[in-house]
Amino acid sequence: MPKIMVAPQAVYGHAKNNLRVIPLGGLEEVGRNMTIFEYGQDIIIVDMGLQFPDEDMPGIDYLIPDVTYLKGKEKNIRGVLITHAHYDHIGAIPHLMERIGNPPIYMTELTRGIVMKRQEDYKDKQPLNIHTVKKIDRVRLGVFSVEFFHVNHTIPDAVGLAISTPAGTIIHTGDFKFDHSPVSDAPADIAKIARLGSENVLALMSDSTDSRTPGYSLSESRIAKTLDDIFERTEGRLIIATFAALISRIQSVIIAAEKHGRKLAVDGYSMKTNVEIARTLGHLQAKKGTIIPINKINEYPDGKVAIICTGAQGESNAVLMRIVNGEHRFVKVHKDDTFVLSSSVIPGNERTVQGIMDTIYRKDAKVINYHMMDVHAGGHARQEDLKMMINLIRPKYLIPIHGNYFMLKLHGELGVSVGMDPRNILIGENGRVIEFDYRGNGKVTSEKVPLSNIMVDGLGVGDIGQVVLRDRQLLAKDGMFVITVIIDGKTKKIIGKPQVTSRGFIFVKENFDLVNATKKKVEEVVAQKTSPDAAVNWDYVKNNIREVVGQYLYQKTERRPMVLPVVIEV
């Protein structure tokens, strides 16, 4: 008889023979994608992205995943796999790789080019240990073995991953759509996806970003056709704004420019960089002479040139904004220019984009955007595409990833609609461990790994907390009101008058009466709350000043500036 063994759980705190899938980001938001796969002493990581902040995080550049869970486990990390070169999948690499021990990192050629370029801004960091993979490769990483398959997205060289684990195979789609007629790219490798699907897939982790939109996603060639039509019938200059990372769109514009005999200038640092990398690596085709430098733009008649640039979201420092505001060195708006805003508008940017449109129309130029024509296709699978992916993979479990919680839920409902068992839809959340045992039974556990919002603001990473953010919001709302009081150490009386410094509240110079009345209130508080005979609790006095002044200002103005008393005893 075999002797009784202690269950592995007792040793490790969690089952040694369980596969643990831990999303650190991307399950409650769009962006900051990063997932840990852990089995025993082996860990692999998929993606390492950043997320742009909400409106209630003023001044924050972006957020990155919290890797506290990996502390002390650095030696177990066999590798990091990157699905494609968008910032919500690669943006945290410079901030996190050193902290997790700089493990080897695997990605396709174009992704590598873009990651390496960004790394130049972080010269003080250790060099990355990048392995370039081809889509036919198979990579062994500890107990894991990973195959890649080609998917369509708005950037070429995007892959999904088939991750073989001792508990079964997990398919991770990355960001994807099916495009049967992409521009300068192959259609998603449906044959390989189907083959993987025939091999008893344990779980499908699939992109939910567009799970609320019915139907099929638009093909890039549809957009290329619209752009071609626009080039065909436009006589003046064409200025096309889009995302710098939308390589496929840039390709569509190059093709249209060449067909209609226009030179094309590319402007915007990140777009120029991406074009250069993609061209060098053969992921973007342009004939010699098509692309001209932006400073040559005025050497051609308007009907013979086009510009493609960054700033379709109204970003304040991007090229489009500078052109429209007359601040661009070489490009001024001409009468009869046609601007094409070839992107969707990210929530929060609509008013800015409308403002740009107003300015363009005021200058007698015009705008075509996605409201008016099919000048943009998203990069994400819609409902029918998602069902097709589920049908191809036929997984035991579906784990919707990438998107707000409601998008994950809607994606789960699609799984049920094509016949999956509702109990096999695993809706996870950031930081919560999903576990599969050796029999292939999976569940979302109650275990949560430590996770907080790590904010990057200027040079600081993680040094902005909720208190600072909350203060910024309050300051934005009603400004602030600093009261400085100098107290004579002996008499405990105010020396001179209290001083008021206010910003963002009211214009002090025009509101002498209010300010003077407030100073009087402060003097009363100090007189009441201090006495020359006893030691004074200055915190108590300050709190009193804050309270009395705050109430007084609210009563007079119905505004609540942040009241900051500075009391100094000399």
Added chain:
Amino acid sequence: MPKIMVAPQAVYGHAKNNLRVIPLGGLEEVGRNMTIFEYGQDIIIVDMGLQFPDEDMPGIDYLIPDVTYLKGKEKNIRGVLITHAHYDHIGAIPHLMERIGNPPIYMTELTRGIVMKRQEDYKDKQPLNIHTVKKIDRVRLGVFSVEFFHVNHTIPDAVGLAISTPAGTIIHTGDFKFDHSPVSDAPADIAKIARLGSENVLALMSDSTDSRTPGYSLSESRIAKTLDDIFERTEGRLIIATFAALISRIQSVIIAAEKHGRKLAVDGYSMKTNVEIARTLGHLQAKKGTIIPINKINEYPDGKVAIICTGAQGESNAVLMRIVNGEHRFVKVHKDDTFVLSSSVIPGNERTVQGIMDTIYRKDAKVINYHMMDVHAGGHARQEDLKMMINLIRPKYLIPIHGNYFMLKLHGELGVSVGMDPRNILIGENGRVIEFDYRGNGKVTSEKVPLSNIMVDGLGVGDIGQVVLRDRQLLAKDGMFVITVIIDGKTKKIIGKPQVTSRGFIFVKENFDLVNATKKKVEEVVAQKTSPDAAVNWDYVKNNIREVVGQYLYQKTERRPMVLPVVIEV
């Protein structure tokens, strides 16, 4: 031979016999609608609305039109005409009526009900002199004579205006759409519009809010049908959120509730008020017993009740937010509740609404919104409706109103597409005078009346300027850093140490080194820039502190908090 007469222009500075049309708001934005019509010594005004602020106006409640032009002309104002009871058309009434001499004000019955209700919040103001008009009325106001015609919108009792002037007739549509099957309202009075159109209309001022959307606007009965379907197949509780002012939608929900045997609770102060007013005036029909108080909601099974409430935009204090966050006194989210967000999402609110959807799905309830089904129809004419209006009115001039500049331009292009002379499309702007002479020749003049942004913030109207706003934006971005320095009046040396008070920048307690290094910088500046022998220019010292500290903090953090030196000599 008649003797030579001095042209009236020479007397008045502008032609006495010219009709002057002066939009004070609504031509470069959505909201704040208000237009002046002036002929000689007679003035009438159409609408008096407010506008909700942009994201770059933190803390501002709303904006109202600047009526500086009317100063000294109060005695000429014959009347104010209101087209319908939405805040972008009535919201500035309490703030402006007294300032323009409280002239008579004309509106339909429902509009009056809602205006009077809001007036209760402004008890210190003079009572309004309201004249209730019927749609068959004709009102004489000085040289002007005004007829009303019924249009469809999302609120009943909306009218357009036919304004007879000595220079010709101007048609002002107000906000409108054509709805051939509205809910509990009559279709727009196309017969009357056509009759007005047969009378040689000089100019059509028409609503451009939805001029960029192709096709026809949706009928409210289409939405009613969708809502009916939702009631039909939903077993759990139904919670429908929409705008308080969307009376037609509320009617559709009442009808569906009655048909499917559900009680309906109305919640949200403004919605309850509007329902009460509209019911009293017969603009909203509900059977006795259909509407129940919100505190009775739990006395019925989930399948037998529905709730209609405010907050579909994610407004932080509205009912929907309170229900979803578990803060509502009577309504908690139940498993299998269905929330219907029966509105579009106003630019800027998308992320908040997505957050609400996440929370609802987390509580195992679900959401239906306009992405998924036709649960919202806008209140504004689309391109085909706008063309129909132009064809019915056959005006000499088209003056697109209500909307961003590019919307006006697109509306103008529609006019040209149905055969109007491009020279007869008058694209105006806020404050710029449009003039028609006695021969009916119109133009946008170069004359601009004084116009600035009047912001309402708490009790203050117009006391927030660009400086204060700019400060709020800066404070929000990187916070602030107050340095207080006490100087000995004799020695010109610092007493004690400089004090630092910072908010929204970094967490000072965790950054002692940075703060101490900054204090040292301040001490250096003071030592360098002062001497005990000479009078000190403290502004100069302060500027130096600001500069040195600002640069130092940026170098260390790449952030730019607002640096405020307070230097006090004792």
